[in-house]
Amino acid sequence: MSFRDYDKKTFIADTARDFALRRISKRDFLKKMALAGVGFSAFNAGLLGTGYQRGKGIISSAEAQTPEEMTKWLKDVGAPFKGSKVRYTSEATPPTVVLNQIKNEFTEPTGIEVEIEIVPLEQVLAKAIQDVQGQLGTYDIYYLDQSWVATFAPDTVDPVSYYKEKPDLAMPGFDFDDFSAPLVKGLALYDDKWVGIPFDIPIFITMYRRDILEKLGIKPPTTFDEFTAAVKQITEAEKANGIYGTGLQAKSGHYSLECDWTAAIWGHGGGIFGANKKFTGNDEQGINGLKWYQEMLKNAPPQSTASTWDGQFQMMQSGQVALVNSWDEFFPGLDADDSKVKGLWEPMHPISSNVGIRSVDDVGFGEIPNVGHQGGSILGLSKYSKNLDAAWLFMQWACSKEIMTRCTLLGGFAPMRISSFEDPRVKAKAVVGPGTTRHLEVVKWTIDNVMASEPDMPLWAGFSNNEIPVELGKLLTGQDYGGDAKKCMDNVASLIDKAVEDAGLL
Secondary structure (H helix, E strand, O other): OOOOOOOHHHHHHHHHHHHHOOOOOHHHHHHHHHHOOOOOOHHHHOOOOOOOOOOOOOOOOOOOOOOHHHHHHHHHHHHHHOOOEEEEEEOOOHHHHHHHHHOHHHHHHHOOEEEEEEOOHHHHHHHHHHHHHOOOOOOOEEEEEHHHHHHHHHHEEOHHHHHHHOHHHOOOOOOHHHEOHHHHHHHHEEOOEEOOEEEEOOEEEEEEEHHHHHHHOOOOOOEHHHHHHHHHHHHHHHHHHOOEEEOOOOOOOOHHHHHHHHHHHHHOOOOOEEOOOOEOOOOHHHHHHHHHHHHHHHOOOHHHHHOOHHHHHHHHHOOOEEEEEEEHHHHHHHOOOOOOOOOOEEEEOOOEOOOOOOOHHHEOOOOEOOOEEEOOEEEEEEOOOOOHHHHHHHHHHHOOHHHHHHHHHHHOOOOOEHHHHHOHHHHHOOOOOOOOOOOHHHHHHHHHHOEEEOOOOOOHHHHHHOHHHHHHHHHHHOOOHHHOHHHHHHHHHHHHHHHHHHOOOO
16 A cells, blocks of 8 residues: 555544444454554554453552642642643553542642543544644643554654753653663664653563462472473362463463463574564474463463453462463452452562573564563653643653652552652552552563563564464364464464565565
């Protein structure tokens, strides 16, 4: 398709609207987005069309309030903007949900009204694209998936530059150096410009049932080989009691299955693409990773092949499984009051590879192999905002040390700021209970040391939601391939390599 005679942003907006109205399938939506050069982080692509609210441990905002000195600053600096309105649209990320709960702590001292519109991800994209296309300024702040950063870079204000240009509006002690460097590099920067501020980061860690491992005399596994041995031992000893070694998010045709597969091949020294931009999931390391995953499926509840991340979490919270390598966002919910295993799960570093991690020089499309599979987002300040300064005040407040820490305290999810990890209040909640932060030391280590990213290419959202999990699903459920991992991956390679070549990306 050529966009010479058809405005690219109109095409994106129309396509997103058609998907929101279910006029086209998710598969067609992702293909059209790829044609337009717009990708999705694969994590968020997996949420398209679901309206799913992430986060399992968000609690009441009744505790704690914005500190008095910040409230005083908000009153003083916000006075000229009293009566103005700031609009922000986002999917239901944990920090967005918390901000919506506590936004009165900004609106009351400033007199600035804040409207947080929470909609499914495809509608977030459609609204943002329409806004920048017409330079409408309908929305003052954009939630941006990490894969949209290049697309929206021309339409956002560099927050670091604006902070310096507007010293009268600069929040004291905002401290851009307090944002984790790997997150800034991986999420917020484009051509050395800050497109926005890091806001959200789901990431893989390893979690285990302390009581089950102690009962069976198993040490917490630190490598894939140790994990495998422990999983098999647990299944053999506990299956009669309804407990399996592990649980998977292996639903056929769903991105959650692709997440598990990616972690498996990276952990066995493999990669998705080679430096020549050819699919490499069918090489020796890739096949070893897939065979390992097939072995894990034999030691998981039967519903694993029908489960996404939600089903995997339910297996954990209900006490069906004892070892899982998956999203850190699960952990607070394991300590929630309605959990059947409250206080029994422990977090640890993601299991490491026994054979080493493939170098970034040996993969393609910006892929970063490692064991800490991540997805993430930023907040961007619209350059078309009619209330730019008021929106800037809200964005500074929302991303400040205090409020980012509050979001963590209320939700238990990973913060963006280094200081939030170290905050005494956050450390004090590293105990069993709703909104626990017991896992955050592990999360920070994972971000700083082993954070992994899937390929950065428009076609990837389609591959990771269609070709890869569909064919994997056929293999794992016995619909095709006769259990032959190599045969399955060779077919995936032929499908993906042809699509990459047809798109002119080789």
